[in-house]
Amino acid sequence: MPASAPDPTEAALELARRVRGPVLLPGDEGFAAECAGFQTGVRQEPAVVVGAAQAADVQAAVAFAAARGLPVGVRATGHGLPEAARGGLLIGTRRMDTVRVDPAARTAWFAAGARWERVVPEAARHGLAPLNGSAPQVGAVSYTLGGGLGLLSRQYGYAADHVRSIDLVTADGRLRTVTAAGDPELFWGLRGGAAALGVVTGMEVELFPVERIYGGGLMFDTDLVDDLLETYLRWTETVPEQLTSSLGLVPMPDVPAVPKALRGRFVAHVRIAYTGDPADGERLVAPLRAVGPRLTDRLGDMPYRESGRIYSDPTTPHSYRGDNALLGELDAQRLRTVVELAGPGSALPNVIQVRHLGGALGRPPAEPNAVGHRGARYLLSVLGMPREGGVEELRAVQRRAFEAVAPVTLGRSLNFLYAQGNADRDTTARGSAVRGVYEPADLERLARLKAALDPTDLFRHNYRVIATS
Incomplete structure (x- = not known):
């Protein structure tokens, strides 16, 4: 007789033993709330959702998904979701909201779920400002990974231009700290490549003397x-x-x-x-x-x-x-x-x-x-x-x-891009979600980086990077 399919409840219990945050399946109390975001017109319907409370939870969730061939999506506040995603594993990062400011170095480190409404006041206590956007309730990490066009941009540039380091969980479940000196190619791609290359658990950025x-x-x-x-x-x-x-x-x-x-x-x-x-x-x-x-x-x-x-x-x-x-x-x-x-x-x-x-x-x-x-x-x-x-x-x-x-x-x-992609469409349609976002040579470079880091396209429930040739 053929082997029976794994019991999803047993699998979820296995994962729950390895993480601090909640692990929920469809029908569980709190599942819908955990999947909900600011964008209500795009429904997330994962097979399992992990409310990550720390970087180790993200590592465990990615390893769990990779072992079972489950596509991974990540969401902080849910403002910029590409489209409805069904199945797979969704990582929610809103519990990861730590913010640390180093006034001497003029830097801030914030975790994946921190919103600008937490970062801005912390920096302001020291007479400093981040390159935040117009909406305080938007996630600071996701905003910066997408470029970050903010209130002071003409003077200081994109928020992505002033990132010092990025903490990243890659498809192999490894937690890395990525810098320009340590891994210049990955550091290049993350700043602008958004969630296509892994799950960012935190980042350090420059602050500016604006009171x-x-x-x-x-x-x-x-x-x-x-x-x-x-x-x-x-x-x-x-x-x-x-x-x-x-x-x-x-x-x-x-x-x-x-x-x-x-x-x-x-x-x-x-x-x-x-x-x-x-x-x-x-x-x-x-x-x-x-x-x-x-x-x-x-x-x-x-x-x-x-x-x-x-x-x-x-x-x-x-x-x-x-x-x-x-x-x-x-x-x-x-x-x-x-x-x-x-x-x-x-x-x-x-x-x-x-x-x-x-x-x-x-x-x-x-x-x-x-x-x-x-x-x-x-x-x-x-x-x-x-x-x-x-x-x-x-x-x-x-x-x-x-x-x-x-x-x-x-x-x-x-x-x-507001609900412009669809994770469930074919490869051509998925590629069109980021049509025109990148310079042609940069898109090919990102696609090579993606292929090396995530050859099975594990991170495919957010905006994706696919070569045109």
């Missing part, structure tokens, strides 16, 4: 949006690299949670972070204020620890899909076309964002990494909430918007 900034936002009503598009793009050509900004075009829902003055409006929100003197900041933003009356004007001197209120990104989990384009240039007419196709007049209105790049983002870092397309001057992202059963309808709207900027598109940013 206060001139920051906040200006919000304009619908009738000023057209004038603001042209003014903003022209203005970005004049500002110093100590000023990082973005323009968000947002259809505000008509719901009680939105301030009454903003409900139901299509608004333009300019976000500013400037590390210079507040008086100079006032002078620099004068051309924007001159566009017309503001619905809100919340620009001023602020402690960096409060930088999360510049964008005031949503904190409630929800369903969303989106994509992005790194642009070599952008004029007002192209941007108006994008707004016409995906803005308030479209079948499914989207949030449209333009982030000003350049400055340090355009220069090669001291230690090269896999983050590419550094010649881009702007990043355009389009993000929307699909109606029930309307994912393809939303994607069609977004595709048309990106077709409008195709002639000036250099590539895409990994951090701003």
Whole structure:
């Protein structure tokens, strides 16, 4: 008689004896909560989930999965999930949230599940700042591995450019500390290669002497949006690299949670972070204020620890899909076309964002990494909430918007792919999830590194690296 299949409960019990965190199977109490993340439109349905509490738990989980041929996914907060993943083993890292700051060395070490809302205050206690993004509730490790385009990026570059070391569990279950001196090739690939090469359990990054900034936002009503598009793009050509900004075009829902003055409006929100003197900041933003009356004007001197209120990104989990384009240039007419196709007049209105790049983002870092397309001057992202059963309808709207900027598109940013891949599709489709993210030579280099480190493609339930040839 053929051997019976292993009992999944017995296998889970075996794993549970080796880890400190919970090990759960479908149907177990707490399983759904352990699988849930910020992105509610993408369901994770693993065969087993491990809530890792320490690096040794990650090692045990990876070894367990490798021995049984189970694909592995990893999730901290679940903001940037590629798509639904069924089967395999999911490692949740949210319990691993330790943060340590070395003020003398101007560095921070944080574990895999730490969010920026923990890292920023710890650094601020010493008059320092990390290169965090706009949303405090996002995981610091996953953000940095994807490149990390943040509030101070034009002055200091990508967060990935300022990583000192990375603690990584590879497909063989080994825990390594990866540095530029110790393993330059792997160190290169991890910074930009995200979770394709293993499970990062912690990293050390540089901090910067930023205690206060001139920051906040200006919000304009619908009738000023057209004038603001042209003014903003022209203005970005004049500002110093100590000023990082973005323009968000947002259809505000008509719901009680939105301030009454903003409900139901299509608004333009300019976000500013400037590390210079507040008086100079006032002078620099004068051309924007001159566009017309503001619905809100919340620009001023602020402690960096409060930088999360510049964008005031949503904190409630929800369903969303989106994509992005790194642009070599952008004029007002192209941007108006994008707004016409995906803005308030479209079948499914989207949030449209333009982030000003350049400055340090355009220069090669001291230690090269896999983050590419550094010649881009702007990043355009389009993000929307699909109606029930309307994912393809939303994607069609977004595709048309990106077709409008195709002639000036250099590539895409990994951090701003929202539910764009699918771990259950064939190899060609999986490869297309990161289409355009990497320079062609870098993609081939990453694929060689992946083949050497993970020949069975164990880590395939996140965005994947697959050679084009």
